[in-house]
Amino acid sequence: MFKQVLSSIVALALSLSIGSAFASVDVNTANSDALRGIKGIGPAKAKAILDERQAHGPFKDAADLGTRVKGMGGKTVQRLEAEGLTIGAAPKTAAASLASPGSGAAVSATQVSTSSTAKPVVVKK
Template structure:
């Protein structure tokens, strides 16, 4: 029983590293915007300042109002998970999950949990008496 629970926890931790959340330019705070590859503190501040004037209607509106965001950077930002009103840039390749520091920590935790599960399974097997031979 313990072995099954430990295995389930290890699996859950391992899959968490692959979760990918999109960041909506109209809803995200500065920290969430900074988490998108290609957006740093300067660009997130510019986005937040422009957003005070009103939400971005679409990608064209974002490109027009925020200095430093043009066609090429919009494609890259969309690939990195940025969306406008829940929509990625039309024609941009599908978003890919970035490998963040948190993902690396999660991978280490998953590896540690896997080792613990293997050790528990080995101990469980050793504790189980062998069936008599016929």
């Protein structure tokens, strides 16, 4: 009985770790390697996204991405979103929003710099 409970716990932990391994990639902050980690984005499409983002600023939403990057229509963008591509960065100080101003709780947020040489972790199913 103990072995059965233990194997159930191990199976649950494994399934939760696999689910959390799926990470989203924000089109407005990702580098070329991170974009290429999304199934359906190769080197040429990653370059086109980065060139357009640098020339005209961040993408507002999925429709904006589909309009501004050649070859990326609505269905393509939807498919890429299903693969983990997101449009729009998370708030820079998400930790600061956890404490209300009058609560007396002190929360500090540290800016984390991103490196263009860092390699993203890619999990293939």
